[in-house]
Amino acid sequence: MDFEFTEDQKAIAEMAGNVFADYCTDDRLRQFDTSDHAFMEPLWQLCVETGLQSLAIPQAQGGSGLGMTELLLVLEAQGRALGQVPLWRHQLAAAALAQCAEPSLQAWAVEAAAGRALLTLELNGLTSAHGIALHATPAAGGWLLNGRVAALALAEQSHAALLLVEAEGQPRLALVELSAPAIRQVPGRMTHGEAIADLHIDELLIDVEQLLPASALSWLEPRSIAALAALQLGVSDEQIRRTVVYVSERRQFDRTIGSFQAVQMSMANTHIALEALRSCLWQLCYRLDAGLPAPCEALATAWQACEAGHLIGHTAQHVHGGIGVDLTYPMHRFLYWSRALGSALGGSAASLERLGDWLSHNDKLGWKYDLEEHQAL
Structure with missing residues (x-):
């Protein structure tokens, strides 16, 4: 059994390690602690410039089309440096759309791969004692969303999100544009510095294809x-x-x-x-x-x-x-x-x-x- 990474995987890990280590010095981490920034935007731009934000997005949507091995090597380097950037949520949300969504939604994955749109996601309802607090009911032309989403990461800064909803008794993912008037956001911040917001959603109508398959x-x-x-x-x-x-x-x-x-x-x-x-x-x-x-x-x-x-x-x-x-x-x-x-x-x-x-x-x-x-x- 060969447990070694390939040369390309080692090169990606080394590049990511250098990007995060060079930026996330203890002084910069201390400055971020005392700032009001939602995430490390200069570091995010470095990730976009080096392609780290699109490793797991398929090539058809403009990403690198690599696997989880490459992404996890980058995330390990990010965790080691405490780099406050939305790498995994952004590209896994885009990759999920590329893999499972209707063609009409593929533009979101393309924009995410290019770094022009920021995506986020929330799966807390799967483990929460309160269960899923956002419900989808059939409506003319689509689905009607009502309920609450707790602590969505970078909700104010993201353009769209994959949210966990309960639809006809089953957990599903729904693509929601976060600028919709039916969404009220209550911003907050996690103790480790990540910006979050609670979403209160009242009578939000989404298209049929925005509710992704199981x-x-x-x-x-x-x-x-x-x-x-x-x-x-x-x-x-x-x-x-x-x-x-x-x-x-x-x-x-x-x-x-x-x-x-x-x-x-x-x-x-x-x-x-x-x-x-x-x-x-x-x-x-x-x-x-x-x-x-x-x-x-x-x-x-x-x-x-x-x-x-x-x-x-x-x-x-x-x-x-x-x-x-x-x-x-x-x-x-x-x-x-x-x-x-x-x-x-x-x-x-x-x-x-x-x-x-x-x-x-x-x-x-x-x-x-x-x-x-x-x-x-």
């Missing part, structure tokens, strides 16, 4: 989980790296604190959690790029990401002591990001519950049941 949600959900997990992988990896540097330098009782057994064991646990997440994520990524179903792999990855983010984040804060919560020191940002990513994934309890429901209805699990024998070895 297959669109099945296509988008596991890829969204993989994207969030890749960000978490990058966040946690850098969190561990910085913490190792810190414990190697900080002295207490005439010794570096990294020489204490308790600190060593705590850091070993974080490394194990990180590698467990990495293995789970890349198995999911392989299946997505191979066109294989991955419902349980996606839920397992979501659980691993939530658990790893929590363990690594809190261990790093604990080892840093009071310095870790000093807002002039960078470590607190990594914990904020881990909390936000865990929330976007629905939390470990919700992911585990959904995985349990899946297992209770499926008696076959894993790669060995749906791959050829030579692939399963």
